[in-house]
Amino acid sequence: MSTRPDPRRWWALGALVACMLVLGFDGTILNVALPEMAAQLGADSAEQTWIADSYLIVFAALMLPAGLLGDRFGRRRMLLAGLGIFLAGSLFGAFVTSPGLVVAARVVLGAGGALIMPLALSVLPSLFPAEERSRALGAVSSASALGLPLGPIVGGWLLDHFWWGSVFLVNVPLVALGIAACLFLLPETRDPASPKVDLRSTALTVTGLAALVAGVNEGPARGWSSPLVLGALAAAVLLLTALVLRERRSARPVLDVALLRNRAFRWNTLAAALVTFALTGLLFVVPQHLQTVQGQDAFGTGLRMLPMMGGLLVASRAAGPLAGRFGSRVVIPGALLVLAAAALTGSRTEAGDGYGFTALWLTLAGFGFGFGILPAMDGALGALPRDRAGSGSGLLMTLRQVAGAVGVAVLGSLIAGSFAARLDTGGLPPAAADAAGDSVVAAHQVAARLGDAALARSADAAFVHGMDLALLACGIAAIAAAALTAAFLPGKQAGAGAAGPAEARPAEAREVVPRKADA
Incomplete structure (x- = not known):
């Protein structure tokens, strides 16, 4: 009823x-x-x-x-x-x-x-x-x-x-x-x-994912060959493997990999994770560029990211009707291509470019994110029966968070390596050269202390080159994600069919507890 x-x-x-x-x-x-x-x-x-x-x-x-x-x-x-x-x-x-x-x-x-x-x-x-x-x-x-x-x-x-x-x-x-x-x-x-709740599985989940995220986050700063990073990643592999083996024998696992057998949930979840990877990369790169190269303070940097918010707001209003009319298999790959266009446009940035060029591709990025993430998440959650909504949404959001962490770590490592390789520290004392190579902020501090304008210009150019490489990587990843989702994401009819059983599931398959009057 x-x-x-x-x-x-x-x-x-x-x-x-x-x-x-x-x-x-x-x-x-x-x-x-x-x-x-x-x-x-x-x-x-x-x-x-x-x-x-x-x-x-x-x-x-x-x-x-x-x-x-x-x-x-x-x-x-x-x-x-x-x-x-x-x-x-x-x-x-x-x-x-x-x-x-x-x-x-x-x-x-x-x-x-x-x-x-x-x-x-x-x-x-x-x-x-x-x-x-x-x-x-x-x-x-x-x-x-x-x-x-x-x-x-x-x-x-x-x-x-x-x-x-x-x-x-x-x-x-x-x-x-x-x-x-x-x-x-x-x-x-x-x-x-x-x-x-299986405490052993929960402990394996927490420690395994914590080790993975910690290793990925520490990789750019400590180096990917650091014993701490390698140890954390190895521990993550062992712990998560043990978790999967244990959960395969469980009737209701913490890490419910069986949910990924549902085609609609699997590919919509992957699409949401890939959109998050691309956008997190942009959010990681842009504030550094605005603050270090263009000289904005923190408040000014936030204001100059408003074009992305504008694109996101417009897209979030239109994403649902578009997905309803054309299907997620059209809208989500299209959104990823818009994200790719934003990243590839941004990868043409030069050190002397003004803010107008940045605002252009930030607006595109907002459109791509808004059109991609909402249909993907709706499609993933709509494919689940209501009694699995908690574990399914937990899996969806965990994969998004891990994708974001991996995006920041990989792109951060790419920027740091490129910056150190291209920074011109010739003629500097060894201690000053070593300090300047740590980051673009450190290079600007050394340049201000020594009164070396050439070092500041070299730092800006080296950082922008690294940023361009990171954005190029984001663009390539978004294009690959668009191709995968276009090929494997369920079409309009498949998506609807996946969601249908969840809504038609009999009432006894879930429980809605009457809410007592809260006093």
Whole structure:
């Protein structure tokens, strides 16, 4: 028997959008505050790296268990737990007094975010009917994506008016709104057949993915032949192999690889991961270029990324109708080709180019991301039965996070290697030459100290060359992804068929728990 949708669902969606917006800009907002934070807390370069990376590592590693916990104990309940953990981490991080405690606060934030993101997505099918789900998913996904370029804008403004701890406190009101909305607006849903959480599988998932992300993140800085990097990657292979072997014998695994047997889920998930890889590469490269080569401050850099946000907003409104009319097999490869065009256009950048050229290809990148990610995620989640929404969305978001981490690491290594090879340090004292080769920022500091304008020009040219190589790699990856999705993604009819059984699944296959009055 059909039921009318909850009239309060759009209010609930607004609160979920606010939470996802926080998660989006929390990934980039700290980059603005890090120099001031490091100066006040006395953080060395290694501690600064872990302050930035700890959030991503924990976030990626815990998302798969988070989805299973939602299936087992209730998605509303675990979403509330995630919001509470995120709120505690934000309050703690605002008032810490040492680098180690900042890392601890970021770990807490990552744990909370890992619960929030997949479970916020997994409650959408219980709130919205099929004809509205694409719009709801678009709003939630757009909020997360919009948060990335908003991070430098918000962080820059806060640092102009408050102390560095304000980049943590800004989370508090939005998260509090999300908690209130979950308490009063969201129904409880769970999978009644879900078994107890397998602690061994959960431990293998967390440690394996943490080792993978840590190794990939440390590769560019320490070198890919570093014993620490090789050890982390080897441990990741061993742990994740052990996990897959264990999960193949489990009735309800944490890492539910069986979900990938569904063609619609598999190829839409791959498309979402590849779009994330390409866009993360762009987001990694552009702020460095705007700040170091074009001389913008953090706030100005955030403002100059607005064209990408504009393209994303327009595309997010049009992606659903286009996918409905032409099918994901047309729209997603087309979006990847737009991303490829943006990256290839950006790869023609020269050191003397102004901002107008950058704004052009940033706008294209926003269009490509908006047209690609929303149909891909909707197609992936729509292919799942509702009782697997938690574990499926956890797998989807984990693969996106890992793809983003790999994109940053690979492209960062490419830029660093090219910069060191092309920087002209002839005539400099050995110590100064060694310091200048560390990064374009370090080269500019050495040039300012020595009054060497030629070194600054060489640093700009060397960085731009590395950036062009990274963007070229992004463009090639996007073209390859477009070819794969065009060949293997289910067409319009196949996609619809994949989603259909999920909606037609009998009521006893899932449980909607009546929500008691919250007092």
